Amino acid sequence: xxxxxxxxxxxxxxxxxxxxxxxxxxxxxxxxxxxxxxxxxxxxxxxxxxxxxxxxxxxxxxxxxxxxxxxxxxxxxxxxxxxxxxxxxxxxxxxxxxxxxxxxxxxxxxxxxxxxxxxxxxxx
Numbered sequence: 001x002x003x004x005x006x007x008x009x010x011x012x013x014x015x016x017x018x019x020x021x022x023x024x025x026x027x028x029x030x031x032x033x034x035x036x037x038x039x040x041x042x043x044x045x046x047x048x049x050x051x052x053x054x055x056x057x058x059x060x061x062x063x064x065x066x067x068x069x070x071x072x073x074x075x076x077x078x079x080x081x082x083x084x085x086x087x088x089x090x091x092x093x094x095x096x097x098x099x100x101x102x103x104x105x106x107x108x109x110x111x112x113x114x115x116x117x118x119x120x121x122x123x124x
Contacts, residue, residue: 009118022096
């Protein structure tokens with residue numbers, strides 16, 4: 001079993017920054033990709049960003065490109081999400097997830113393991 005634990009959420013004013021962390025308990029032979037998703041009240045979960053453990057390939061949702069940066073520390077088995085220029089519409093519960101596939105990385109159904117989520121609230 002793989003456990004993921006997020007941290008770093010909080011309340012910030014619009015234009016501010018936060019850095020989220022996601023620590024994994026272990027990597028398995030099928031641990032290829034880590035993703036960040038978010039879910040706002042009354043809305044569906046949406047893809048935010050992904051990174052591959054090997055190669056560090058990344059991709060982002062259009063809504064966060066240029067503002068968010070995903071990175072990883074292989075030694076610490078930790079993934080980060082640096083969020084800059086935050087907007088009120090970024091308010092959501094942010095969750096990290098681990099997938100054994102490089103395909104469909106923007107689809108939540110691809111991911112096998114999930115963290116409990118961390119709340120990010122951006123005030124206007």
